[in-house]
Amino acid sequence: MYETINIPDNEECKSCTLTFAYNEISLLYEIAVMLASSADVTDTIEKGMRLLKRHNYLERCTLFMFNDDSTALEHFASIDLTAQQRRMATYRLGEGATGLAAQSAEPVVIENIHNDINYLNKMGTVNTKSISYVAVPILQDDGVIGVISANNLEKPILNFDDIVRMLTIVGSLFGGTLATLRKFTKEKEELTELKTYYKEQSLSEYKFESIIGKSTKMQQIFSMLETVSPSDATILVRGETGTGKELIATAVHNLSNRKNGPLIKLNCAAISETLLESELFGHEKGAFTDAKEMRKGRFELADGGTLFLDEIGDITASLQVKLLRILQEQSFERVGGSKTVKTNVRLVAATNRNLEKMVKDGEFREDLYYRLNVIPVNLPPLRERFEDVKLLTEHYLQKFMKEHKKKMHLTKEALEILLNYPWPGNIRELQNTMERIVLICPDGDIFPQMLNHVLPFNYQKMYAEDKSDPVEEQVVHTPQTTVPVHSTPMLTKSSLQEMEKESIIQALIDNRGIQTKAAAQLGMSARQIGYKIRKYEIDL
Ligand SMILES: Nc1ncnc2c1ncn2[C@@H]1O[C@H](COP(=O)(O)OP(=O)(O)OP(=O)(O)O)[C@@H](O)[C@H]1O
Numbered sequence: 146m147y148e149t150i151n152i153p154d155n156e157e158c159k160s161c162t163l164t165f166a167y168n169e170i171s172l173l174y175e176i177a178v179m180l181a182s183s184a185d186v187t188d189t190i191e192k193g194m195r196l197l198k199r200h201n202y203l204e205r206c207t208l209f210m211f212n213d214d215s216t217a218l219e220h221f222a223s224i225d226l227t228a229q230q231r232r233m234a235t236y237r238l239g240e241g242a243t244g245l246a247a248q249s250a251e252p253v254v255i256e257n258i259h260n261d262i263n264y265l266n267k268m269g270t271v272n273t274k275s276i277s278y279v280a281v282p283i284l285q286d287d288g289v290i291g292v293i294s295a296n297n298l299e300k301p302i303l304n305f306d307d308i309v310r311m312l313t314i315v316g317s318l319f320g321g322t323l324a325t326l327r328k329f330t331k332e333k334e335e336l337t338e339l340k341t342y343y344k345e346q347s348l349s350e351y352k353f354e355s356i357i358g359k360s361t362k363m364q365q366i367f368s369m370l371e372t373v374s375p376s377d378a379t380i381l382v383r384g385e386t387g388t389g390k391e392l393i394a395t396a397v398h399n400l401s402n403r404k405n406g407p408l409i410k411l412n413c414a415a416i417s418e419t420l421l422e423s424e425l426f427g428h429e430k431g432a433f434t435d436a437k438e439m440r441k442g443r444f445e446l447a448d449g450g451t452l453f454l455d456e457i458g459d460i461t462a463s464l465q466v467k468l469l470r471i472l473q474e475q476s477f478e479r480v481g482g483s484k485t486v487k488t489n490v491r492l493v494a495a496t497n498r499n500l501e502k503m504v505k506d507g508e509f510r511e512d513l514y515y516r517l518n519v520i521p522v523n524l525p526p527l528r529e530r531f532e533d534v535k536l537l538t539e540h541y542l543q544k545f546m547k548e549h550k551k552k553m554h555l556t557k558e559a560l561e562i563l564l565n566y567p568w569p570g571n572i573r574e575l576q577n578t579m580e581r582i583v584l585i586c587p588d589g590d591i592f593p594q595m596l597n598h599v600l601p602f603n604y605q606k607m608y609a610e611d612k613s614d615p616v617e618e619q620v621v622h623t624p625q626t627t628v629p630v631h632s633t634p635m636l637t638k639s640s641l642q643e644m645e646k647e648s649i650i651q652a653l654i655d656n657r658g659i660q661t662k663a664a665a666q667l668g669m670s671a672r673q674i675g676y677k678i679r680k681y682e683i684d685l
């Protein structure tokens with residue numbers, strides 16, 4: 146493709162100059178192509194150096210890269226060096242010509258290596274026929290990342306300016322490739338770490354056994370899930386906010402044959418319709434203004450695993466059609482694309498909306514409803530799982546005591562209050578309440594009055610009034626202790642609602658009207674509190 150030529154010194158030879166320039170460009174082009182197409186960067190860089198040597202440009206080319214803390218330049222690739230010389234080839238910042246080039250970010254030229262103190266001869270070059278040494282820094286966006294150097298023969302075909310220019314170009318090709326590779330490797334490592342982290346988290350925190358529930362209703366659900374989880378059947382989890390729908394979805398995945406595949410989650414109520422469509426199905430490059438790159442959607446990412454779609458009752462009619470198709474055919478097109486993508490996904494959906502009523506009102510497609518409702522799982526609210534409240538209270542007390550390094554004990558009376566509270570925010574509310582108790586109360590016994598700040602004011606007032614009524618209270622006397630039974634205040638639907646309204650108002654006051662914060666305090670979702678605010682016509 147090109148020939149080695151010797152350019153006569155100081156001679157005005159237009160055609161020679163052109164041939165020379167052409168050869169140089171061809172050589173650089175060949176190196177660039179090699180770098181772009183090979184997986185082994187070190188090997189390719191050394192091949193490029195050999196090519197430069199073969200065409201008499203440079204010899205003993207060496208590439209140094211900074212160590213992790215950028216204090217020293219370490220040998221990365223070279224030609225003509227023995228293993229021993231490679232080991233010696235390390236320079237601190239400012240040390241020798243190589244270190245100086247890195248420190249000053251300027252090329253350093255040593256015309257005669259035999260009489261220059263900046264030439265340290267660490268690599269034992271003095272005994273060879275080379276006479277000069279050039280070290281050029283490799284610059285990237287955030288400064289010097291390495292140095293490329295070469296020894297030059299007695300009569301090099303290039304003058305020093307040209308050698309510097311050549312090393313600068315080759316150095317930036319090598320450095321650019323290396324920087325991209327390092328960035329890619331780092332990102333890959335981070336992703337692997339993240340994947341391991343999420344895998345461990347999902348397996349440890351959400352193991353089926355870690356779902357607390359001794360009540361008959363929960364036991365029935367567990368045994369049903371053990372049977373159906375290994376199949377690919379679609380599961381529809383229903384239940385009030387905080388009843389553990391997401392926890393169940395994770396358990397289904399971990400109990401299935403897909404447990405080593407991905408578990409991808411998406412809350413359909415949290416984003417707008419357009420965004421949701423692209424989140425679900427992905428988009429092609431240029432599908433809309435911000436679609437700069439092709440992006441896979443959750444259905445594609447969950448291939449071989451499980452997709453959990455939360456708040457499924459909130460998707461629009463047009464997305465319902467698309468979802469129906471994917472459930473029927475396991476295939477779809479990315480937004481803005483025409484290529485059909487196949488996916489193998491097990492779907493677990495959840496909602497706390499009344500889908501049957503929505504179907505009746507024409508708000509939810511009946512065919513989709515039947516496709517989703519293959520295995521219905523109805524999680525009971527906590528107030529219907531009285532036995533579980535005690536277990537959960539104990540569980541979270543222990544958990545938060547450990548987390549906050551505290552030692553405390555619930556008195557019978559305080560426990561009784563917690564057992565009788567109706568927990569409108571279900572387990573999430575109980576969890577938040579227990580953490581607040583552990584944080585607020587001092588070490589030692591927890592007495593009922595200490596719960597004043599953690600339970601809605603209205604409930605305690607009502608509870609106290611009810612307890613003071615001697616007719617309502619029946620007491621069972623046992624030899625050891627006096628345990629009030631049937632101490633539950635008579636909670637009617639309207640009193641419960643009134644209490645809930647009061648709690649919401651109080652939480653909004655506590656959080657200066659910030660709905661998300663008030664929702665978190667009550668263990669509700671933001672959507673949930675918004676709904677309740679409208680339902681109870683609370684003025685903001
Ligand atoms: N049976 C259980 N045992 C232990 N912890 C539970 C149980 N059920 C739920 N939780 C915990 O309660 C919290 C709420 O659960 P989850 O997010 O699964 O509820 P959800 O039904 O999805 O609520 P929402 O409808 O508001 O999204 C989580 O922190 C979860 O770990």
Ligand SMILES: [Mg+2]
Nearest residue numbers: 390391455495
């Ligand atoms: Mg949820």
